[in-house]
Amino acid sequence: MSLDTRTDDGWATTRFVVLGFGTAGYACADSLIQAGAEHLVVLDDRDNEALREKAVILETLGATITLGPGSTAELPKEVDVVVTSPGVPPHSPLLAQAAERDVPIWSEIELAWRLRDPATAAPWLCITGTNGKTTTVQMLTAMLQAAGLRTVAAGNVGLPLLEAVMxxxxxxxxxxxxxxxxxxxxxxxxxxxxxxLNIAPDHVDWHGSLDAYAKDKGRIFENCQIACVYNVADQATEELVMDADVIEGCRAIGFTLGTPGLSMLGIVDDLLVDRAFVEQRATSALELAMISDVTPAAPHNIANALAAAALARSFGVPPTAIRDGLRGFRPDKHRIAHVADVAGVNYVDDSKATNPHAAQASLLAYEQVVWIAGGQAKGATFDELVIAARDRLRAVVLMGQDKQVIAEALERHAPDVPRIVVEATDTGAMQIVVGEAAKLAQVGDTVLLAPGCASWDMFANYGARGDAFTEAVHALDN
Known part of the structure; x- marks a missing residue:
């Protein structure tokens, strides 16, 4: 297909199928109509009042909406492009049929890229990784805004990307x-x-293997124009840069928590420095900010700041805007957030740590920890985490569906660390968990909610889990 602009006549004649009618699917369908698409079918196996209300809006504009069980079982005979919502796996029947028939399949991101108006299109600074994506993109946005640029965080967070480009x-x-x-x-x-930012096992069930997952992450570097930013501490990210087919002149830029080498950003004393986007990089580095400008100043969050700074510097953002953006930035709730100090113990909510890689980064930010963990492990293992963090563990309180998976890893690698298993799963379970953690903690310790698991077994989402933790901590102080 050669549909590259909003004005291309091909939008009107191309037969589109949009798979999924949630937030992303609706945005795709609506954007296609705005672009001039006249042959549009939307399919979703769900059927409820909210979807039917949205369907009426698009049907009045000429789209065909089919809802209900079985709607996505078969690909229509007359179709030129399938636009799929995120989360629909490649092995789903309709996508498998499209692949078999060599029908192009686009993500909402692919559609957004093709809908850009070449005369006014804004450049994209893109971020992916297993953990830290949202914090990093928000840091980057703060830096860009501090430089006086009209910008927005979009895509998997913030404004839908289709809305941004339109x-x-x-x-x-x-x-x-x-x-x-x-x-x-x-x-x-x-x-x-x-x-x-990093590569760790996650969503392997969707992608089929860790290698396939990593390769999909690496697609972000394809056709990159100015800089491919990788994590020096994570060799897999650098390998993705090496494997990418980029625009001639595009540079590989590393970020590190150590002293930066040539074409890297890193740390010197208590400073974040740039040795990549300065003319004198062979012999010197440029000060960007102080470690104290990063909140919280946990190692993995400093790494996020360096990655954001690398992207901002690739776009010509001055050092003062890097510093001012970091000083004004505060992470979203439930991301290594200080809740309270109670009886000399620090309570921290990192409910967003929904896989072992994220939980490990959080654990390594504190010296002595009573760790609250558990939930739905999504097939993950915890041996590497326990080995890395065992010397910091005062005790562990376990909850949720896959608590035994973590308990077994602790038994293998940290058998002397005390652990409490909470069997309750009702709305009062978190109060019991926090109460047990408080009994185990000593003055100067951190009680850390970093579950390493998804929350859906006990809570509506990780935010609800974090809110329950915060409420239970405040109850301790009363």
């Missing part, structure tokens, strides 16, 4: 968070610069 008032630059789901069916994107 805005009648163009942005100067867009900070884009991308998930592996979104990248899987993204083919023609050419980011100004892009970063992969």
């Amino acid at each position: 805005d009648p008032e163009p942005y100067d630059v867009i900070a884009v968070e991308l998930s592996s789901y979104q990248l899987h069916y993204t083919h023609s994107m050419s980011a100004h610069s892009a970063a992969v």
Whole structure:
């Protein structure tokens, strides 16, 4: 297909199928109609009042909406392009049929890229990784705004990317968070610069293997124009840069918590420094900010700040804007957030740590920890985490569906660490968990909610889990 602009006549004649009618699917369908698509079918196996209300809106504009069980079982005979919502796995019947028939499959990101108006299109600074994506893209947005640029965080967080590219008032630059789901069916994107923060096992059931998951993450570097940013501490991210087919002249830029080498950003004493985007990089580095400008100043969050700074510097953002952006930035709730100090113990909510890699990074930010963990492990293992963090563990309180998986890893690698298993799963379970943690903690310790698991077995989402933790901690102080 050669549909590259909103004005291309091909939008009117191309037969589109949109798979899924949630937030992303509706945005795709609506954007296609705005672009002039006249042959549009939307399919979703769900059927409820909210979906039917949205269907009425699009049907009045000429789209055909089919809802209910079995709607996505068979690909229509007359179709030129399938636009799929994120999260629909490649082995789903309709996508499998499309692949078998060589029908192009686009993600919402692919559609957004093709809908850009070349005359006013804003460059994209893109971020992916197993953990830290949202915090990093928000840091980047703060830096860009501090430089006086009209920008927005979009994609997997913030404003839907389709809405951003269709805005009648163009942005100067867009900070884009991308998930592996979104990248899987993204083919023609050419980011100004892009970063992969880290690679750890996650969503392997969707992708089929860790290697396939990593390769989908690496799609972010394809056709990259200025800088491919990788994590020096995570060799897999550098390998993805080496494997990418980029625009001639695009540079590999590393970030490290150590002293930076040539073409890297890193740490010197208590400073974040740039040895990549300065003319004298062979012999010197440029001060960007102080470690104390990063909140919280946990190691993994400093790494996020360096990755964001690398992307901002690739776009010409001055050091003062890097510093001011970091000073004004505060992470979202439930991301290594201080809740309270009670009886000399620090209570921290990192409910967003929904896999072992994220939980390990959080644990390594504190000296002595009573760790609250458990939930739905999604097939993950915890041996590597326990080995890395065992010397910091005062005790562990376990809850949730897959608590035994973590208990077995503790028994193998940290058998002397006390652990309490809470069997309760009702709304009062978190109060019991926090109460047990408080009994085990000593003055100067941190009680850390970093579950390493998804929350859906006991809570509506990780936010509800974090809120329950916060409420239970405040109850201790009363």
